[in-house]
Each structure stands twice: as structure tokens, then as C-alpha cells.
Amino acid sequence: MGIWFNRHAISQCARSLIAVCSELHFGARSFCNKLNDGIAPKDKRLVRFDRKLIDMFALHALLQLCAKRRCLLIGKGCHGLAIHLGLASDTITCNILINLYTKCGMNDCARHVFDAMPFRSVVSWNTMIAGYTCNGDDLQALKLFSKMHQEGQHMSEFTLSSTLRACAAKFATIECKQLHTIAIKLAFDSNSFVGTAVLDVYAKCNMINDACLVFEKISEKTAVTWSTFFAGLVQNGLHEDALRLFQSSQREGVQLTEFTLSAILSTCASLALMIEGIQLHAVIFKYGFHSNLFVASSLVDIYARCGQIEEAYLIFVDMKHKNVVVWNAMITSFTRHGNFWEAMILFEKMHQSGISPNEVTYLSMLSVCGHAGLVEEARCYFSLLISDQSVKPNVVHYSCMVDVLGRSGKTDEAWELIQQMPFEPTASMWGSLLGSCRKYRNIGLARIAAEQLFKLEPENGGNHALLSDVYAAGGSWENAVLARKHLNNRGAKKDVGSSWIYTK
Numbered sequence: 001m002g003i004w005f006n007r008h009a010i011s012q013c014a015r016s017l018i019a020v021c022s023e024l025h026f027g028a029r030s031f032c033n034k035l036n037d038g039i040a041p042k043d044k045r046l047v048r049f050d051r052k053l054i055d056m057f058a059l060h061a062l063l064q065l066c067a068k069r070r071c072l073l074i075g076k077g078c079h080g081l082a083i084h085l086g087l088a089s090d091t092i093t094c095n096i097l098i099n100l101y102t103k104c105g106m107n108d109c110a111r112h113v114f115d116a117m118p119f120r121s122v123v124s125w126n127t128m129i130a131g132y133t134c135n136g137d138d139l140q141a142l143k144l145f146s147k148m149h150q151e152g153q154h155m156s157e158f159t160l161s162s163t164l165r166a167c168a169a170k171f172a173t174i175e176c177k178q179l180h181t182i183a184i185k186l187a188f189d190s191n192s193f194v195g196t197a198v199l200d201v202y203a204k205c206n207m208i209n210d211a212c213l214v215f216e217k218i219s220e221k222t223a224v225t226w227s228t229f230f231a232g233l234v235q236n237g238l239h240e241d242a243l244r245l246f247q248s249s250q251r252e253g254v255q256l257t258e259f260t261l262s263a264i265l266s267t268c269a270s271l272a273l274m275i276e277g278i279q280l281h282a283v284i285f286k287y288g289f290h291s292n293l294f295v296a297s298s299l300v301d302i303y304a305r306c307g308q309i310e311e312a313y314l315i316f317v318d319m320k321h322k323n324v325v326v327w328n329a330m331i332t333s334f335t336r337h338g339n340f341w342e343a344m345i346l347f348e349k350m351h352q353s354g355i356s357p358n359e360v361t362y363l364s365m366l367s368v369c370g371h372a373g374l375v376e377e378a379r380c381y382f383s384l385l386i387s388d389q390s391v392k393p394n395v396v397h398y399s400c401m402v403d404v405l406g407r408s409g410k411t412d413e414a415w416e417l418i419q420q421m422p423f424e425p426t427a428s429m430w431g432s433l434l435g436s437c438r439k440y441r442n443i444g445l446a447r448i449a450a451e452q453l454f455k456l457e458p459e460n461g462g463n464h465a466l467l468s469d470v471y472a473a474g475g476s477w478e479n480a481v482l483a484r485k486h487l488n489n490r491g492a493k494k495d496v497g498s499s500w501i502y503t504k
Contacts, residue, residue, distance in 0.1 A: 203232025
């Protein structure tokens with residue numbers, strides 16, 4: 001049985017396959033040559049194509065190459081050819097097409113292929129769920145898993161691990177527990193893929209005790225399992241436990257990864273452990289991780305936190321390739337040590353290097369201006385942030401700007417900014433404004449800020465004490481006494497200050 005094609009259309013398709021993407025030139029040319037072998041001239045315009053001579057494996061290989069190279073245009077051309085060749089209902093072809101579209105961020109196209117499939121294998125479901133998860137559409141991933149479960153479709157460890165990743169992104173603890181139950185029922189709970197995914201969700205949802213139990217139950221712990229658990233301990237503030245576990249893992253000969261090192265360096269930075277940081281630096285050089293961007297940025301951070309700003313800068317300068325994370329680490333280090341002008345110069349160098357600032361960069365620069373009292377410079381950075389199409393300002397940026405204006409005595413301008421911003425003011429924002437009102441004796445605005453703080457933090461007695469100080473600074477002693485009485489009558493307590501020091 002033959003299928004009729006337009007010779008001109010096939011010729012155009014073949015030429016576009018070769019011309020659009022240079023990396024796919026040889027793959028496309030090879031496929032087109034095999035395609036031509038199956039074509040017999042009928043007349044000048046039409047050709048007859050024998051289905052038996054179709055090289056389906058060559059088409060699959062070309063589609064997989066398109067997915068690898070994220071080449072959507074050639075992939076769509078191959079999709080059209082697959083439809084003409086009668087492969088639109090072939091399960092393997094559809095699975096490869098779903099993978100192609102999800103890799104290129106085209107979830108709608110992938111779902112269209114998925115829904116049109118007459119038969120779906122477990123690979124079909126896994127690829128579609130993983131595609132949703134990788135493209136940030138976690139809710140759709142969870143819905144599709146629920147549909148898969150309702151239809152009684154067989155699940156694999158990859159199904160559960162992909163769905164658990166969606167739970168981690170959404171901090172969905174209830175759904176995670178349900179999936180954990182399914183994993184136990186299917187005897188997948190000790191599987192390294194599933195166990196690591198469950199561990200990751202519990203750690204991100206601050207359920208560290210459950211994460212520890214899962215970690216202990218995983219029989220074959222991979223390097224990813226260890227690094228995930230280290231990161232979970234660090235995220236939950238258990239820095240000493242993370243450090244002890246790391247030392248134990250090294251005695252057991254666990255493989256080091258850049259993620260493990262980044263997590264442990266973060267622990268040393270948080271605890272300001274200079275000696276351990278230097279030892280880790282030596283290990284990093286020994287295993288060749290010193291050129292890794294994440295490890296290098298963690299090294300910059302630990303030296304800066306331990307007061308070794310010169311060492312941090314030397315690591316930064318020695319890096320041949322720097323991304324925005326490394327630039328941010330160095331700018332933040334200068335900011336932390338009061339090297340305000342150095343931070344501003346580095347920001348300009350970052351622009352000159354062609355690296356676009358992100359939310360963290362702008363936050364560091366606004367913090368610099370706040371501590372240095374540079375109001376005009378802060379306005380410039382804030383204007384850059386608002387006009388930057390690639391960065392979305394958040395409430396923390398506005399809070400920093402309010403702090404800058406308040407510190408310089410421009411409390412009314414700070415109040416206007418709070419009214420104009422597209423977010424609900426936070427307690428820290430009102431607290432910053434109240435503290436500025438105390439310094440510059442703006443009693444009227446202090447009352448407004450204090451009233452908002454009383455609503456947001458009714459148990460925080462420090463706000464009442466601060467309002468009392470504002471009244472006292474302005475000479476309104478009666479109101480100062482009343483504020484103190486309210487503090488006592490409401491039973492609110494002022495947090496007691498504390499400090500700690502690490503000793504060996």
C-alpha cells in the first residue's frame with residue numbers, strides 16, 4: 001500500500017532540517033538520505049512512498065537529538081513527518097515527542113500529544129509528569145499523578161520521584177505523606193530515587209525528624225542522597241549536626257560532590273568556623289572543585305564571614321568564569337564588612353562584564369546605601385530595579401528602600417513609598433519606620449506605624465516600648481507613661497537579648 005506525497009513539500013522539509021540548526025546537520029542529512037531511498041519518481045510533482053522502507057529508528061534518533069539540543073523547529077518538522085508516515089498513534093514515537101516538547105518548555109503541545117495517545121505506557125505518564133515538574137507547573141504534575149492513580153495505571157520509582165519533586169516545590173506535606181504511604185505499599189520506600197525525593201520534601205517542609213527516619217531507611221545511599229540530607233540539615237539550622245554527619249561520611253568514604261561541599265561550606269560560614277573552612281578549601285583543591293561556581297561562591301562567603309575579606313577577594317579574582325551568584329557573594333561580602341565603595345565599584349564592573357544583576361544584587365546595593373546613608377545612590381539603584389524587565393521587585397526591596405529613607409530622616413517620603421507599593425507592608429517595614437520616627441521625633445507617623453505593629457505582632461512588647469521611647473524623645477511624657485501601661489496591661493513581653501560564642 002502506498003502513500004502519496006508532494007515532492008516539493010518533502011524537499012522543503014529536508015532543506016529546512018539541514019539549514020536551521022548546524023548541530024543537527026549530519027543527523028538530518030542522514031535521515032533525509034534514508035528517506036530518499038524509499039521514494040520512487042511518479043511524475044514531476046508527485047512521489048510514491050513505500051511504508052515498508054520507512055526507517056522509524058532514524059526518525060526517533062533525530063527527534064531525540066532535537067530534544068537534546070532543544071531544537072523545537074526541526075522537532076516540529078519531524079512531528080509533521082511522523083503524522084504523514086502514520087506514526088501519530090505509535091506509543092514510542094509519542095513518548096519521544098512528549099519528551100521533546102517538555103524539554104523545549106512546550107507543555108501544552110506535549111499534553112496534546114499525550115491526550116491523543118490511544119495507549120499510554122508508564123513511560124508516557126512519567127515523561128509528562130516529569131515535564132510538568134521540570135517546567136515549574138507543579139500543580140498540573142500533581143493532578144496528572146492523581147489521574148494516573150485513579151485509572152489504576154502501574155507506577156514506577158520514577159513516577160513517584162517526579163511527583164515528589166512537585167510536592168517539594170509546593171511544600172505540600174499532606175500530599176507528600178500520601179505519596180510516602182504509596183511508596184511503602186509498593187516497597188519503593190527504600191529505593192534511593194524515591195527515598196531521596198521523600199527526604200527532600202520533608203526537609204524543605206521543616207519536618208527534619210521524618211527526614212532523618214527516611215534517610216536511615218534508605219539501604220543504598222547515593223551521593224545525591226547524602227548531599228540532599230546535608231542541605232536539609234543546613235536549611236533547618238542544624239549546622240553542627242550537618243558538620244558531624246559530614247565528618248562521619250568522609251570516614252565511610254562517601255563520594256564528594258559540589259552540592260555536598262556547598263552545603264558544608266555554608267555550615268562553616270554560618271558558624272564562622274575558620275579552621276574547618278581552610279581544611280575544606282584544601283579538600284576542594286585536592287578534588288578539583290575550586291573552579292565550580294557554587295563551591296567558589298561558598299568559599300568567598302565563608303572567608304568573608306570569618307573576617308578574611310582579602311582571601312575572599314583573591315578567590316573571586318582567580319575565577320576565570322563568574323556568574324551572578326559569584327558576583328553577589330563578593331558584593332555581599334564587601335557590604336558585610338562596610339566596604340561600601342568597593343561594593344559599588346564591583347557592581348559597575350559586573351555591568352561592564354555583561355552580567356545582569358538579579359534580585360539579590362539589588363538587595364545588596366540597597367543595603368549598602370542604607371548603611372552608608374547614600375540616599376541619592378539608593379534612589380538610582382531602586383529606579384534601575386523598577387525599570388529592569390528581567391527582575392521583579394519584591395517586598396524586601398521596598399523594605400530596604402523604606403529603611404534607607406527612614407535612616408536619613410525622610411520619614412514622610414518613606415511613608416509615601418509604603419502607600420504606593422504593590423505589597424502589604426510587613427512588620428519589619430513598620431518597625432523600621434517606627435525606629436526612624438523615634439530618632440527624628442515624628443510622633444504622628446510613629447502612632448500610625450505602632451498601630452499597624454500592634455495588629456501584626458500583638459505579643460511583641462518591644463513595639464510598645466519603642467513607641468514609649470518616641471513619645472519620650474518628643475517630650476510627650478504622659479503618652480510615654482500610657483504606652484508603658486498598655487505594655488503591662490496587655491501582658492506582652494519584650495524579647496530578652498542574648499548572645500553566644502563557639503568554643504572547642
